[in-house]
Amino acid sequence: MGQPKKKMSLQHIVKQRQEAGFVGREDRLIEFRANLDLPIVDRRFLFNIHGDAGVGKTFLIHQLRRIAEQRGTRCAYLDESCYDVPEALAAIAADFARSGVHLSRFERRYATYRQRRHELDVDPQTPAGLTHVFTKGVFRVGLHSAKLVPVVGAATELVDPAAAAEQLDRFRAFLGRKFRGPDDVTLVLSPAEALTPVFVEDLYDVAQDQTVALFIDTYERTGTFLDSWFLDLLAAKYGELPADLVLVIAGRSPLDAGNWSSYHSIIADVPLTPFTDTEARMFLARQNVVDTQVVDVILQLSGRLPLLVAMLAEGKPSNLADIGGRTGDAVERFLKWETDERRRATALAGALPRRLNEDLLAAVCDGGSLFDWLRCQPFIAETAGGWQYHDVARMSMVRFQRSTSPQLWRAQHRRLAEYYRVERATCGVADEDGWADPAWQDQLVEESYHRLCGDGAAALPAALSQFVFALNDGTTSARRWIDTMVAAGRDSDSDAVQGWGARLSANLSDQVGLLTTLLESGELESAAYREGLLLRGDAYRRAERFLLAIADFDKVLSRNPDSSAALARRGEVHWSTGSYENALIDFTRAIELDPKYGWAVASRAYLNWWLGRYETALGDFKRALELNPGYHWSVTLPGDIYRRIGRSKETLAKAQRMPGFDVSDAFAALGRGEIYWLMGRNEDALGEFDSIVKREPNFARAISNRGETLFLLGRYSEAIVDVNRAIELDPDSSYQQFLRGALITLQGQQELGRAEIRKAIDVVGRESRREPAEVLHLCHLTVYLAALGEWSEARNQLRTFLGRSRVPWFAAHALFDLRQLFHLPEICRDNVVELIEEVERSGSLG
Incomplete structure (x- = not known):
């Protein structure tokens, strides 16, 4: 017991x-x-x-x-x-x-998120508005569904669902090309939902x-x-x-x-409320503050606010002479009561850093040995990573010291700035790599705060220049810098610093306007000025204001003709405007200046692939993959090239020998499946797509491909399940809409099936407007029109398609799609045969 x-x-x-x-x-x-x-x-x-x-x-x-x-x-x-x-x-x-x-598990996933965010923040190819998604919550993508959920953003703008859906489709396409798998796409589009589980x-x-x-x-x-x-x-x-x-x-x-x-x-x-009169008097009695007149003054000065009551009681005043009159600042009175001048100076100095520890106290004054005393004071609380003065106490002490000894105040801030500069140097990263290191950034932010407090307007050029690089790192970093500048302006009472803090805060959502203000201010250091031009040029490019983008990149090159970043970004603009040869010239020059510029190498490879210059593209894709194994499409696009130049049988072996190829990788499996598919090996293709979906249940493209393969194999009831799921995950896939229409037709519901195929025509129209250079949209439109029996228009679209692409692979793709029409009931087989014969007569098959 x-x-x-x-x-x-x-x-x-x-x-x-x-x-x-x-x-x-x-x-x-x-x-x-x-x-x-x-x-x-x-x-x-x-x-x-x-x-x-x-x-x-x-x-x-x-x-x-x-x-x-x-x-x-x-x-x-x-x-x-x-x-x-x-x-x-x-x-x-x-x-x-x-x-x-x-x-x-969270720490590993968060590290990946930080890396992916940094890659997007510094990539000039990142679509306009994608950073806005991160920082304002314009829309949210669910973990268990890729449906779009419009929400009200931080700036209270209502999001148009149709426009947001189209924008999200562009973002998904870009992220799908950039990263290795769908998990990374979800991670950057909806980090809270990806990280929280x-x-x-x-x-x-x-x-x-x-x-x-x-x-x-x-x-x-x-x-x-x-x-x-x-x-x-x-x-x-x-x-x-x-x-x-x-x-x-x-x-x-x-x-x-x-x-x-x-x-x-x-x-x-x-x-929690201020002390009642009784509670305050009891507290003071416990602190041996019992003189009636002293107690009355303390209650009046503090408003019975617990923090101030505790501060005013700290000096154990026993008579009015210890307090003075009934007016004045409570903090000043607290300091007046502290007869030890060294403790008094230490309490004042300790208020200057925004976070406090023993090393910082030693840096700002000679009171480091008093840290144990200071951290026990009622106006200081321990927080994660250090101690912090209460806002009420700190603001009062900062104002008091700035007004009574401005020279000492500035000198102490300069000492603190130097402390943080030295600490930053111990992070073990070079300054050019520091923006990817949170500890390095934290040290730089605090260094900048103290330089602004210590030197006021004279420190603005450096602070504003650092803000430009913070803006390049992403809006979250930029917000932290703005808050720092606002705090420094308030604490130093500097009109110039306060003005810039307010200006930056008010214009953060307008990156072009904000950068224009900074570039025209005359305040930026030369490196930051060039960076600002690059950032504004990117913003112009993303907004399709191409002439202005070119002008900014040209300004950078006029100052620094060997700027590989400006050349590569100007190449992007040339590409966007159809000046393909100029784009290749700029990409090539950027690579000559910086042979390890992986993004420029990959961009040149991608452009050559897009132009049909496949043999040239293959070499750059291999080089890009060696420089950065994260370029997964440097594996999958070479496979596409081999298919297009009629060497499909070589693709698997070639791909598997490439550096960084991982047979378990979802995108690699996707590429293998599509190779099998176009070689007519549908059972092998089904095995690849099925293996992906088992590992990645929400991978829309793999589900889509599995559904199409089941359709080709005649397994229609299974195919419709995948097609419906693919459309749920990606409502803007025209080919899936077509397949659903075809499958519904095969179930005997002709009118409903035709309505779905009409939707596919609407979707492919949107696809063509977004990607006017992609001729395969014309191929798909031909098939959809033929499925509806609109043969004359189908022939016109087919001829336009064949006239715009003389590459054998495109013609082979058209034959592949047209032959699927034979699955449809009541289709005019003779008309399908005529379209197939037109492809064969065109000479496009080589």
């Missing part, structure tokens, strides 16, 4: 309340502690702390974390230093890692043997993007959450009652 449970002692309760710190908060700590001791089924799972600035939310949240950790709970903390859901998840994972808990899986594993608690602070800033994510999380959109999980969310306002009404039963509401 076990020992009877020992009752809690009075002394234990007293000790707990003494540890609580703030009078009036003990009940909150006891409630949280008791909740952790309850059986899981009886717990409150979400504590919502809310109240005005200075009321003690951050202090309380750290007290709650301390209690949780004492009970063996795994804890992670998040504040306002992130700008979107992926960054928030990464910050939580990083805080777990500091205590030895690794969300390993992995995060939840790891969280579930951590919670198998202990409670997990997430503490979310300053929710008034992060709730704009986290609120809907949390609601989706609780609704099991991303998988089942562990039962042994506690959330603590702190912000100025309570959670929205309308949005969170379904979760009322699991939420503990924790409103």
Whole structure:
């Protein structure tokens, strides 16, 4: 028989309340502690702390974390230093890692996301608007369906579903060419939805043997993007959450009652208000501040705000002489009471860095040895990666020091800037590679903040130049730099810095306008000026303002004729405007200047392939793959080339000998399947496509190809399932619409089938407008018109197709598609034969 449970002692309760710190908060700590001791089924799972600035939310949240950790709970903390859901998840994972808990699967997937985002941010081929998708949430792509969901963006613009669908189709096509598999496409188009399930899986594993608690602070800033994510999380959109999980969310306002009404039963509401008169007097009495007049002045100066009451009590004032009059700044009075000049100076200096640790304190003043004293002050809280002054305290101290000793204030900021410069050098990456390294970026951001504070307008050219490179890294980086400039302008009271911060913030969504303002300002350093021209040229190109794009690239080349980046990007514009020979000249010159410029090599290969110069393209594709194995289409397009030049039987062997070829890769299997397909080996093709779909259930192109292969094999009931799924995943595939019409016709529903084929004609019209150079659209249109019995128009389209393409492979493709018409009931076989004979007579087969 076990020992009877020992009752809690009075002394234990007293000790707990003494540890609580703030009078009036003990009940909150006891409630949280008791909740952790309850059986899981009886717990409150979400504590919502809310109240005005200075009321003690951050202090309380750290007290709650301390209690949780004492009970063996795994804890992670998040504040306002992130700008979107992926960054928030990464910050939580990083805080777990500091205590030895690794969300390993998430960490690997997030690293891939960062790499893919960087590749897109620096790729001039990235379509216009794709970065806008990342940063404004213009639309969302579901994980289990590729349907488009229009939403309201951050700028409150309503998205037109039809236009968004067409834009998403372009993005998918681009990303499908750029990356190796559909998972990467989902990852960059919908990172929160791709990363969260992995995060939840790891969280579930951590919670198998202990409670997990997430503490979310300053929710008034992060709730704009986290609120809907949390609601989706609780609704099991991303998988089942562990039962042994506690959330603590702190912000100025309570959670929205309308949005969170379904979760009322699991939420503990924790409103924080200023001390009551009684609570404030009790707190001061505990601090041995008992003089009635002193207490009255403190209550008046602090407004009974807990943070300020604690600060004013810190000096233990015993009479009015210790305080002075009844007016003035509370922080100044706190410092006045501190008789130790070294501590006073240390408290002031410690407010200058936005995050604090012992090394930073030593860099800014000689008070490094006082760090243990400073971090115990009531206006400082420990956060992830360091300590931080409360906003109310920091702003007051910054203003006080700037006004009383401006020269010292500037000198200390310069010392801090130098500290961060040295720290940045220890990251182990060269500056030109630093934008891919988050730690390097963090150091540079803080260095820039302190240089702007220390030197004001004189530091603007460097800061604005760095902003241009941040803009190239992506809008998330640019937003962080804008916020830094706004903060530096406010803290330094510099009109010039404040003005630029406001200007950049107001114009971030208009990249061309923003870059034009920067380029015309005369503030940019030469390297940043060239980078700005390149970025604006890319923006013009994506907006199809080709003459302006050429002008910007020409300006770069007039200053630096050996700029391979400007040459390659100008080559892209020439390609877009049909100046193919000029495009090849620019690509070739860029490659001569930089033989390892993989993107330029791949672009030249792709253009030669597109122009039908297949033998020339093969060499560049091989070279591009050697430079960057990530160019998966450097494997698949050579296979396409071999087919087009009539050497299909060589394709598999050639492809498998190429560097980077992976027989298990989905795109490689897709290429093999299509090779088998066009060689007439339909059973082999079906095996390849089937293997892909088993590994990648939402790979639209593989499902589409499997459906078409089943159609060719006469397995119509199976084919219609794949065709319907392919259309669900990719509504803008004209050939799938045609196949569905053909299959419905084979089921005896002729009118319904003809209506589907009419839809295919509408879709191929949109495809032709988007890709006017792709002659295969004309081939498909010929087949669709023939299927409807519109023979005269079908012949006209076929002749146009044959006149625009004299390459044997295209004619072979036309024969392949036309022969599928024989599957249709009631088709006029003689007319199909006439079309086939016209292809054979054209000489296009070689």
